[in-house]
Amino acid sequence: MVKDIFRAEDLSFQINSQLLLRNLNFSIWADRVTTIIGPSGSGKSTLLKQLNHLLSPSAGKLYYNNKDVFQWQPRELRREVIYVSQHPYLFPGTVQNNLEYMGPKKIEEQLGVLEQVHLGADYLGQDVGELSSGEAQRVNLARAILLNPRVFLLDEPTSNLDIANQRIIEELITKILSQSSTIIMISHDLAQIKRIAQDVIMLSDGSIVDQLDIGDFLIKYSDKKIEDFFEDKTND
């Protein structure tokens, strides 16, 4: 039986009197790939940060694993629900320093995870300043994978990457991560959504427009309508 890993009830978030999320009600199912889509500034990243508890609701409730996020110790929750930002914020030092940022890891584990992101053993000692953007994003993901979270929150993990790097990350998401974890990701790429997503949450101006599985989503919305939605040309 599919169970919800996140549930929001009238979740709102406001900062400096600006309402960024408005009365959101949704469920995100465990062990599936959910894609959050919406125009720029619709609140997608803010929502992901709510799920990682980098931000907390101003009103309403958010439950992780049927427990109010405020009842979780923030660090405990974040170790289970890892947020991977759009920009790979790697800490100064080597790739290994980054992989061990949260504590020492066995060398075999580090090499294993590097292999998953298609990086060789020689990358371990490489300074992160010398990495290309694609390599840096893969190290960013490798750092998160090593912590073995239950949920990955991926904020446009393939934006600004070339096709080859996009495919490596997509393959990692579909073939490896989604086998054992829940994936919640933001994407602006319709083709990618079709390849990866199982569920879709549509967000516009801080409100949920629709939430449905990928089959229903593709039946209900034409490609043109979705592209217009990304460009904020529709009120659907």
Added chain:
Amino acid sequence: MIKTLIDIFNDLVAVFTQSEIIYRTIGSVILLGLLIAFSLLNKLKLEKAFITGFIRGFIQIALMGSVLIFLFSLENIFVLYMVLLLMCLFAALSSKKILDNKMIVFIDFLSITIGSLGIISFVILLKIIPQPVQGEFVIPLGSMVISNAMVMNQIYSERLFSEIRKSQGFIEAALSLGDSPSHAVSGYMKQAIRAALVPTTKRMATLGIVTIPGLMSGMIVGGINPIEAAVYQVIIFLMILCSAFISILICGFFSLQFFFNSRDQLRMEIYLKKTD
């Protein structure tokens, strides 16, 4: 004997009517004129700052000279500590102009007071400074320790603020992995501590060669043995560094409460921008 305010006023009037003082004052005005000319020639637009700074500074220091006579005559340790506490308060208030935040003023006040008064009490208790404790020694000593703690605290706060403001993404990346706020900003704190302490450490290393401190010079002029004066000077430098270090550590600890809330989240109002 403690002077009355009327005595102080009479002293001021007497001093400013001396022809020698009037001549020197005119001399300083000529130097001010040179500064203004330099600013005008180079279009620096600093003339107003020079003039107001000169007038304000002149009045303050002239009044302070007289007040010092009063303060130096103090022997009551409680009153001396009240004066030092007042100095700590003004030191903290000066940081408001730089960072414009009431909570930072409070943090600065707490850290400067604990760091400075803690170290001053330490040297009093260990009888490192001449006994019995008198205003003429404690007030200048307190002034040096507090003013240095203030400057180093401000350098530290400014550097830390600037680094944390610039590094929102990195800090959030660390927090999002389950890191603690103190560990997430520890690198920035170390950088800020170094930035604050290094200039004074360097000044200490050049003592007697490049830096001829005022207190030591004054003591020598006053007839104290140069070695004894040097020992006092080194003690003062160490007091300055210790009090600044304690102040900075306390400031760092409380700054965490300023930058992060109880849910280990960055206080977004610091960044004043939309997150999406």
